[in-house]
Amino acid sequence: xxxxxxxxxxxxxxxxxxxxxxxxxxxxxxxxxxxxxxxxxxxxxxxxxxxxxxxxxxxxxxxxxxxxxxxxxxxxxxxxxxxxxxxxxxxxxxxxxxxxxxxxxxxxxxxxxxxxxxxxxxxxxxxxxxxxxxxxxxxxxxxxxxxxxxxxxxxxxxxxxxxxxxxxxxxxxxxxxxxxxxxxxxxxxxxxxxxxxxxxxxxxxxxxxxxxxxxxxxxxxxxxxxxxxxxxxxxxxxxxxxxxxxxxxxxxxxxxxxxxxxxxxxxxxxxxxxxxxxxxxxxxxxxxxxxxxxxxxxxxxxxxxxxxxxxxxxxxxxxxxxxxxxxxxxxxxxxxxxxxxxxxxxxxxxxxxxxxxxxxxxxxxxxxxxxxxxxxxxxxxxxxxxxxxxxxxxxxxxxxxxxxxxxxxxxxxxxxxxxxxxxxxxxxxxxxxxxxxxxxxxxxxxxxxxxxxxxxxxxxxxxxxxxxxxxxxxxxxxxxxxxxxxxxxxxxxxxxxxxxxxxxxxxxxxxxxxxxxxxxxxxxxxxxxxxxxxxxxxxxxxxxxxxxxxxxxxxxxxxxxxxxxx
Numbered sequence: 001x002x003x004x005x006x007x008x009x010x011x012x013x014x015x016x017x018x019x020x021x022x023x024x025x026x027x028x029x030x031x032x033x034x035x036x037x038x039x040x041x042x043x044x045x046x047x048x049x050x051x052x053x054x055x056x057x058x059x060x061x062x063x064x065x066x067x068x069x070x071x072x073x074x075x076x077x078x079x080x081x082x083x084x085x086x087x088x089x090x091x092x093x094x095x096x097x098x099x100x101x102x103x104x105x106x107x108x109x110x111x112x113x114x115x116x117x118x119x120x121x122x123x124x125x126x127x128x129x130x131x132x133x134x135x136x137x138x139x140x141x142x143x144x145x146x147x148x149x150x151x152x153x154x155x156x157x158x159x160x161x162x163x164x165x166x167x168x169x170x171x172x173x174x175x176x177x178x179x180x181x182x183x184x185x186x187x188x189x190x191x192x193x194x195x196x197x198x199x200x201x202x203x204x205x206x207x208x209x210x211x212x213x214x215x216x217x218x219x220x221x222x223x224x225x226x227x228x229x230x231x232x233x234x235x236x237x238x239x240x241x242x243x244x245x246x247x248x249x250x251x252x253x254x255x256x257x258x259x260x261x262x263x264x265x266x267x268x269x270x271x272x273x274x275x276x277x278x279x280x281x282x283x284x285x286x287x288x289x290x291x292x293x294x295x296x297x298x299x300x301x302x303x304x305x306x307x308x309x310x311x312x313x314x315x316x317x318x319x320x321x322x323x324x325x326x327x328x329x330x331x332x333x334x335x336x337x338x339x340x341x342x343x344x345x346x347x348x349x350x351x352x353x354x355x356x357x358x359x360x361x362x363x364x365x366x367x368x369x370x371x372x373x374x375x376x377x378x379x380x381x382x383x384x385x386x387x388x389x390x391x392x393x394x395x396x397x398x399x400x401x402x403x404x405x406x407x408x409x410x411x412x413x414x415x416x417x418x419x420x421x422x423x424x425x426x427x428x429x430x431x432x433x434x435x436x437x438x439x440x441x442x443x444x445x446x447x448x449x450x451x452x453x454x455x456x457x458x459x460x461x462x463x464x465x466x467x468x469x470x471x472x473x474x475x476x477x478x479x480x481x482x483x484x485x486x487x488x489x490x491x492x493x494x495x496x497x498x499x500x501x502x503x504x505x506x507x508x509x510x511x512x513x514x515x516x517x518x519x520x521x522x523x524x525x526x527x528x529x530x531x532x533x534x535x536x537x538x539x540x541x542x543x544x545x546x547x548x549x550x551x552x553x554x555x556x557x558x559x560x561x562x563x564x565x566x
Contacts (some may be wrong), residue, residue, distance in 0.1 A: 017076035022064035095328035124176040128183035131213035138171025163227035208261035337397035339545035343480035374468030396547020401426030429488035490526035
């Protein structure tokens with residue numbers, strides 16, 4: 001909305017036009033100094049050492065202005081000074097920096113035993129004074145049994161295993177990914193009409209946190225590499241246990257506080273899982289080859305602690321307007337995944353007035369007179385005879401039980417083909433689009449989702465899932481139901497490339513030409529009703545994972561290439 005300096009509201013229009021001009025500049029400077037030392041002593045002792053310093057600084061400068069009421073548009077916005085009502089000039093400056101001292105020493109004895117020690121000393125400008133620098137060490141070791149004398153002798157007698165290696169490591173890593181100035185108090189600029197004038201004032205928008213420091217993760221790893229049939233068949237198995245403490249979280253405060261919240265370190269999360277990879281060279285002749293590979297990664301995530309609050313909510317959705325929800329739909333709760341969906345369980349649709357009258361969940365509910373047949377039946381989890389915030393619970397999470405993949409590379413003469421398949425099992429996706437166009441709210445400005453409209457309740461026995469259409473401005477009694485959380489398991493043909501080698505005549509003095517056709521995201525097998533089960537509208541924030549809100553799905557694409565080989 002635009003205002004004249006006199007306080008007259010212009011809405012979205014201005015007499016005799018308006019002109020805007022903005023400028024945005026980004027600078028990113030990176031400086032790396034690396035020193036490497038390699039030496040082999042007596043053919044058995046190998047040392048590889050690396051040390052260095054890295055520095056990165058990012059700047060952003062921006063400015064904008066909107067002027068209104070021009071005598072002529074001949075000079076466009078190159079005549080800003082001719083405006084009868086010059087607008088306010090906005091400018092901003094942001095910068096962040098990261099400096100790191102790094103070191104690594106890798107010692108190997110007789111190509112059998114290896115030990116590696118690393119260290120990083122990182123400093124971040126985003127964190128509070130006194131907490132900007134922290135040391136991150138790690139230590140790892142491996143045993144290559146393939147080069148042991150007893151293994152070689154055993155290999156001669158057995159013959160089926162060709163290589164064997166064990167690995168283990170432990171290390172600490174850090175994360176400083178918060179907004180610039182996140183440790184400092186910030187103020188917002190507001191404009192207030194006082195009489196015939198517009199006055200400006202600052203209001204506190206975020207609290208400072210002088211103790212804000214790094215988010216730290218300690219990770220334990222153990223793994224093995226195995227080879228069979230002269231390494232035609234290989235396996236790699238890795239197990240890990242990762243514990244993250246002091247999570248960097250944008251902690252929201254109640255609206256009554258008058259501020260937006262503050263960044264803080266809180267909580268402890270445990271992630272553990274196994275990564276298994278396998279590859280098999282099925283064929284390998286002069287004219288024909290076929291290589292197959294696959295992987296599977298079971299994972300389990302659980303919150304150990306969330307501080308004194310014991311629960312932290314994600315972002316609030318639809319605070320005002322025609323789609324009001326006014327609450328968070330994700331939460332971090334001990335015992336569950338970090339971004340669990342938080343809402344109400346449902347038990348179908350009220351089919352008639354008798355069901356409403358006899359429902360013990362409404363026995364003490366003051367809103368009972370407003371409940372009508374065709375409305376959603378929410379579950380009274382605590383058994384107090386009313387539906388309230390106390391009945392909210394975890395109704396799903398975005399973490400998969402496991403992910404997997406498969407790839408194939410085939411060549412036969414001049415023809416070649418490669419394929420990649422990717423899948424996820426057990427993850428859920430919160431389809432927030434249903435709150436807008438799938439919750440039974442009749443609105444002439446948009447349609448409803450087909451299944452919500454066709455499957456709606458319009459009389460006793462017609463539906464026990466989707467409610468009746470209503471013009472009530474309060475959707476679903478302002479409660480988020482469990483049926484908006486959907487299974488997002490999928491199997492996707494990620495890439496497929498077909499190629500053919502065309503041999504040119506020798507007298508052309510040119511090499512061969514390789515013609516390739518590639519398709520990406522060719523098809524997806526899923527039960528998810530949205531556009532794409534593998535999207536994340538707010539993936540930049542760990543508290544708001546797995547939400548689909550008008551998110552553009554991955555596009556299907558095709559490309560053709562010609563490569564001239566000399």
